[in-house]
Amino acid sequence: MRKFKMSLDEYARTNNQPKLLDEYADTNTNSPSEIGCNSTVTVTWICAHGHTETESVQKRIRRGYCSVCGPKSSGSFAQLHPDMLKYWSKKNTVSPYEIPPNYSQPVLWECPEGHSWERKITIQLSVKSCPLCKSSLFVQLPDLLDEWDAEANKGIDPNSVYAYSNTAYMWKCKNGHSYSATPAQLMRRSYRCPVCESFGYLFPDAAAEWNYDKNEAKTPFDFTANSQKNAWFICAECGSEYTSKIANRARRKSSKCPCCSK
Ligand SMILES: [Zn+2]
Ligand SMILES: [Zn+2]
Numbered sequence: 001m002r003k004f005k006m007s008l009d010e011y012a013r014t015n016n017q018p019k020l021l022d023e024y025a026d027t028n029t030n031s032p033s034e035i036g037c038n039s040t041v042t043v044t045w046i047c048a049h050g051h052t053e054t055e056s057v058q059k060r061i062r063r064g065y066c067s068v069c070g071p072k073s074s075g076s077f078a079q080l081h082p083d084m085l086k087y088w089s090k091k092n093t094v095s096p097y098e099i100p101p102n103y104s105q106p107v108l109w110e111c112p113e114g115h116s117w118e119r120k121i122t123i124q125l126s127v128k129s130c131p132l133c134k135s136s137l138f139v140q141l142p143d144l145l146d147e148w149d150a151e152a153n154k155g156i157d158p159n160s161v162y163a164y165s166n167t168a169y170m171w172k173c174k175n176g177h178s179y180s181a182t183p184a185q186l187m188r189r190s191y192r193c194p195v196c197e198s199f200g201y202l203f204p205d206a207a208a209e210w211n212y213d214k215n216e217a218k219t220p221f222d223f224t225a226n227s228q229k230n231a232w233f234i235c236a237e238c239g240s241e242y243t244s245k246i247a248n249r250a251r252r253k254s255s256k257c258p259c260c261s262k
């Protein structure tokens, strides 16, 4: 004499839910006709996507589907969107194979460039890419990484540097000059090491006549070669002090002062 009014088998047929029978594992001790539809005994279920769950018939009927696959039984997030797995962070405590595609909790993502971010699956599926890659300075200008002064910028992850940031970082150019610049400045590709473009670096002979006493705290490296500013010089020939536009000193071939050139 059986202890239940209706078996799982009868329930599934009466309610047109053949999936309950398909997912009820063959390895269970009782067949679907030998277990009640209200049974609270834990049994095994294997869905069409291969997810194994252990729960009672009562619980399974109440939900009606594999909890990994979700109500549409379309498979786990990983099975449905294998192309998105390259962004799945290992730091997540859930497996992408164990959650439905409409999983509602935010999860962690990581791109091949080392950026990480947190967002819900539905948002990631609509955007499909790394939000930081688009705005990362070194993704925009990879060559600039050669000038990143890791020592001076200690503790700052270069991958986290935003392309249009107005924060100043330290750089070291290919000629070994240290300079400070913001990513926003460097995004203008014409803007690079200011020392390399300075009057002092490009015109060492003229810069040798720089009058350090009279030019206050400024050096020849503080000005570009086409600067229209006046500066003080000391003639190497006669020792007289005179002023000249920096651009004029850069342009003139001879280094003669107004006194010597008379
Ligand atoms: Zn499933
Ligand atoms: Zn990225």
Ligand SMILES: [Zn+2]
Pocket (backbone or CB within 6 Å): 173, 174, 175, 176, 177, 193, 194, 195, 196, 197
């Ligand atoms: Zn330089």
Ligand SMILES: [Zn+2]
Pocket (backbone or CB within 6 Å): 235, 236, 237, 238, 239, 240, 256, 257, 258, 259, 260, 261
């Ligand atoms: Zn002179």
